[in-house]
Amino acid sequence: MGKSNAENDSTKDATVDIEVPDTAHQISTDSWFQVAFILTTGVNSAYVLGYSGSIMVPLGWVGGVVGLVLATAISLYANSLIAKLHEHGGVRHIRYRDLARHIYGRKAYALTWALQYVNLFMINTGYIILAGSALKALYFLFRDDDQMKLPYCITIAGVACGMFAISVPHLSALGIWLGVSTILTVIYVLIAVVLSIKDGIQSPARDYSIPGDGASKAFTIIGSSASLVFAFNTGMVPEIQATIREPVVKNMMKALKFQFTIGLLPFFLIIFAGYWAYGSSTGTYLLNNVTGPVWVKSLGHISAFLQAVIALHIFASPMYEFWDTKFGIKGSALNIKNLSFRFMVRGGYLIFNTFVAALLPFLGDFMSLTGAISTFPLTFILANHMYLVAMGDKLASSQKLWHWFNIVLFSMASLAATIAAIRLIVVDSKTYHVFANV
Template sequence: MSTVLPASMDVSSTDKENGINPPKKIDAGALFVLKSKGSWLHCGYHLTTSIVGPVLLSLPFAMALLGWVPGVICLTLASMVTFYSYSLLSMVLEHYAQLGQRQLRFRDVARDTIGPRWGRYFVGPLQFGICYGAVILCTLLAGQSLKFIYLLSSPKETMQLYQFVIIAGALMLVLAQMPSFHSLRHINLVSLILCLAYSACAVAGSIYIGNSKDAPIQDYSVIGSRENRVFGAFNGISIIATTYASGIIPEIQATIAPPVKGKMFKGLCVCYTIIVTTYFSVAISGYWAFGNQSQGTLLANFMADDKKDLLPTWFLLMTNVFTLLQVSAVTVVYLQPTNEVFEKKFADPEMSQFSVRNVVPRLVSRSLSVVIATLLAAMLPFFGDIMALLGAFGCIPLDFILPMIFYNVTFKPSKRGLIYWVNTLIAMVSSVLTVVGAVASVRQIVLDAKTYRLFANM
């Protein structure tokens, strides 16, 4: 069977003269994992799950590092810039689709826009590392949620965190066998509902505690030495930038059935409606309730020993269950780029996706991928610090810098026009944030190194 990339129109001889190649034979990774069958609504579900995850519960902590005014400004700017960035990237992808050369992966866009070496040696490995790191972190978060649930029901028991991570990994092992990105559309619809649910619980819990007679002292000053405040501010900016990051926009747009024009923008509108609803409400209510006592995740404030009596056990249990279920969906979404790489390497596009020839390698490769991620999550319960460094090096370039470069190179806007300079300014500022955020993350790793221990019960 001969399979080619889906195209919105045929490639003419003029296109060939302009350097646009005809559709090439598709590989198994794109054919089986990135099936182009979805609607713009399905795209909205995928986008929401890829961006809106339990990491949003760290926004009150980011606000505590920045203060009220800088925190709200950073939240607003990050929302505007990422929506703009993802819209530009979508326009670049639509442009190639109209020329008959639809791009299904981030590295493909980089290859045809800024050169094959950028796609192969920079964007591809960077995206793979970020996505697989997200899988490890989400598995760890799922284990922590399981531990919270366990402690609520059996506070005197002594199971360790790594045991809960292994249980969470077993769940991921099953979900990882979903055959394609498109097959996750119903799971991601449930994920969208779940993120609204636990965000509502987070807001309600914050307001309840903040108004109670035993409410914590609400101090909104940024604490620490001048040096710590400066590095803390950059850490806060990095946290906010990472919560808005996706890194898999081309892969999500690849799930849309042709013609693709205008569909991604509708999906982004669905996603950002959820983002604005959840991010701002959680960040503002959590910071209002706990001030500079906000911890790395808002649930940790809820679960602190002196706060347990302020919230009913059933409420804490429900919030953690919602978080556990949604983080499972996020994990499976970020497995898709790694699944696509394995499928391209080991599957045969000339045979059925569900033939023995393709099912066996898929089962083995995906299972090994989840097992290794679970082992790393259990071994490195401080992986959040490492992920902050990966986020600074990866999320900001993929989501804030490269889309601007792709747009300027593809459409060549006038250097006298506003678009060119807005894109250039965003790329330059984001490059500075990448370097500073990486330095701040390394500093935090060094400061926390004394508490690091393999398989620690954190």
């Protein structure tokens, strides 16, 4: 399609006869390759520096490897189901909640939007925590004191994220920033992997046993399953797919295949290298484990910080689109009115994110709870049920049974993971205080 929003809003494309909903943001202009890099940026974001500790340590080699491989396959499958429904019923469903309303009705719209909002809010809060943690780690490379506390670093990170959000009007406008993000990702992945391998070669035998015992160990293992699905968090496939040019479904499938093949190479490399090098002592921020030249580690921390700022913008874009469309913010991004609106609304949103991040800076807890209460329902349960309802009698009995099996299985997994995540938060609340300098 490749038209401006003024031409697209609430009209039908004469060629494909697909209705395009009204939106203040740009749609149908990006190549599948750019969209693939948006997806890859999300999965290889600076969060990946924590997966050796949050996934591999609780699960061990067998559970971690098998879990990651299964999560990869299941996530690709579920995302493909949503992608195939993008033009269902002659309408482009450019928002996840719009697709839910089309299939189920108004109540499902509100519920899906609530789940998605919680999902994205917690992801964005986690990015600010992660960026703040990188700044704190950078500070400690040069100063051996406690003057720069984590809440201060989180505040600085929040300001940086706010400035970026005001400067970049919508998802398609990331453009060159996706290239910058890729370079930053390569930098911290290479640094973490190379230094981990160096440490692993020089270190004595590591302990790979799963920490804990009894009920504590069982809850930790269950909770880590939520971290597994969080790692592939794509609870905004329709919003990302809205930016891709025709043919929409075909191009999105190309982007997804790129994300879950070539795009996952650095993801697996850093997770396995980190766990191999440090075993059960691997922390939730891998660059705190590695040893090496100060300037190299500094470069890793700076890269992680900057990449987190860019990645946050991707996962905050559905909220930005909602506000911009609701209040009719269109036209030049440099228009004073538009700049003022982004400054107040996006700035206010990120101020609240930053406050919550500083209040409860437990990164692992965010990942587990987000995966349990929102990623499981959005990515797996709803994806299978939406496809089942939308396709109806077009599916064979065996296909319907398969989708129902997935719905029941992931509903049970979501419930178990939620209980485990809440328990983890309760345990951590006894260890850490609010605005903790962890």
